[in-house]
Amino acid sequence: xxxxxxxxxxxxxxxxxxxxxxxxAQPAGEEILVEGQYGAAPDSVRTLSQAVSYADLDLSLAAxxxxxxxxxRLTARFLCxxxxxxxxxxxxxxxxxxxxxxxxxxxxxxxxxxGFAPRGTTxxxxxxxxxxxxxxxxxxYP
Numbered sequence: 001x002x003x004x005x006x007x008x009x010x011x012x013x014x015x016x017x018x019x020x021x022x023x024x025a026q027p028a029g030e031e032i033l034v035e036g037q038y039g040a041a042p043d044s045v046r047t048l049s050q051a052v053s054y055a056d057l058d059l060s061l062a063a064x065x066x067x068x069x070x071x072x073r074l075t076a077r078f079l080c081x082x083x084x085x086x087x088x089x090x091x092x093x094x095x096x097x098x099x100x101x102x103x104x105x106x107x108x109x110x111x112x113x114x115g116f117a118p119r120g121t122t123x124x125x126x127x128x129x130x131x132x133x134x135x136x137x138x139x140x141y142p
Contacts, residue, residue, distance in 0.1 A: 030055040030126070032112070034072055034105040036079030038097040048079045052105070055126030060118040068109060071131065074141060076101035078133035 031051040038046070052071045057064035080097035095103075131137075 032068070032072060032105050032108050034075045034079060034101050036076060036083050036085075036097050036101040038080055038083035038085050046083075048082055050075050050079055050132055053126070053129040054112075056128050058119045058123070059113055059116040065113060069106065070138060070142075071129065072105045072109060073102050074131065074133050074137050076105065077137070077141060078131075 031053045033049055033051055035047060035049040052068070052075050054064075054068045054071075057068055059065050059068065076098045079101060083097060085097040
């Protein structure tokens with residue numbers, strides 16, 4: 001009887017972990033996922049993604065909305081550079097990796113901004129977001 005309970009418990013745990021798998025891949029609460037896809041990457045690598053946090057921003061403020069949009073644009077540039085897109089990106093007929101990555105994330109940013117309420121007096125600013133790209137990029141690519 002003990003063996004059966006042990007086995008059933010193990011199956012239940014495995015089922016819970018499998019069910020939680022997709023949820024674990026999603027970004028945490030106050031993050032936007034930027035996904036870069038580029039056709040010239042090796043067959044084994046076609047996409048990269050990076051979560052961009054806005055936990056330290058109050059999106060009811062224009063300056064903080066601008067900051068989030070800048071983070072998304074620079075993260076898209078970073079991911080697509082890593083995937084091998086150089087220069088200005090794609091041709092005039094096909095959108096660049098950077099344009100597509102930023103466009104997809106900006107759609108989600110717009111949805112969040114539409115429903116965002118001011119943080120209020122009890123809000124505690126989250127930790128500063130640590131960008132994956134070099135620290136001088138905000139000055140180089142305004």
